Amino acid sequence: MTTVLNISAYLFTQITDREQLRPELRARADAAGLKGTILLAEEGINVFLAGDADAVREFVDELREDPRFAALTTKESWSESQPFRKMLVKLKREIIRMDHPTIRPIEERAPAVAPRTLKRWLDQGHDDEGREVVMLDTRNAFEVDYGTFEGAVDWRIERFTHFPEAASTNREALEGKTVVSFCTGGIRCEKAAIYLRDEGIDALQLDGGILGYFEHVGRDHYDGDCFVFDEREALAPDLTPRATIAS
Structure with missing residues (x-):
């Protein structure tokens, strides 16, 4: 039986308070019994979470209440058990490292x-x-x-x-x-x-x-x-x- 909901999501959006946001998201994820990884950078957020379906979706809904993350969309899949060992919220220079600072999806997406x-x-x-x-x-x-x-x-x-x-x-x-x-x-x-x-x-x-x-x-x-x-x-x-x- 596939009882664990897995989601992945990302959004390029300006984040200027990563240090304050990090413990808040970690506390909310822990309280919901979720595991996975959230990456925070000035250019956006990258999310991999797994847990009880209602808890995962409630976490995402609360995240979208922040206008910066309102456009966040998730991709869902299921597993029989928890695929992550712990819950981590990390601060990164980029949510996906390219080392090419002129590439700024936050300003304009490609078609x-x-x-x-x-x-x-x-x-x-x-x-x-x-x-x-x-x-x-x-x-x-x-x-x-x-x-x-x-x-x-x-x-x-x-x-x-x-x-x-x-x-x-x-x-x-x-x-x-x-x-x-x-x-x-x-x-x-x-x-x-x-x-x-x-x-x-x-x-x-x-x-x-x-x-x-x-x-x-x-x-x-x-x-x-x-x-x-x-x-x-x-x-x-x-x-x-x-x-x-x-x-």
Whole structure:
């Protein structure tokens, strides 16, 4: 029986009181019996939580009462037991490290393509303007090895800070095509798409990442599972854990 609700969520939004917010969020999560990780940076928030479904959703609802987090959307999946060992709230320079300070999603997002629209493009072999669609995996190489979109470009990067150099090196191969950058939940591919557009590439981000695609589409055009950073190890396209969690 899948009784533990797992959520992932992120939002690029200005946070100037991280030091004060950190203990507040930790206390509220602990009181609700939740475990996971919340990352706070000046550029936004990144959330991975698991616990009783009502408690998780109540925590998120309370978080959205803060105007800065009102637009926070979550991706849900289920597990038979708690996939996190503890509850952590961390302060970070970036909620996803790129080491490229000119990339500021808080100021302007890159255009996004919805999962069902992407499926239609992949079904027909081109976008709505007849252009070739290139799927660009922005994750680390070991994550890609668990599964990725069929025919996706994989630059075998070891960490996301290597993405700008790889993009610059491979820029010519992307010119004149519709590039869809994707990642687990959307956060990396959002920054990646902005970087690519700054380089003159017509890039979009996959809205909601792979997990959002699984939720709305399933496994069509995707081969394998999706690595996740908790004890479930990876999720299948039906959002069930690939790994069995030890009790």
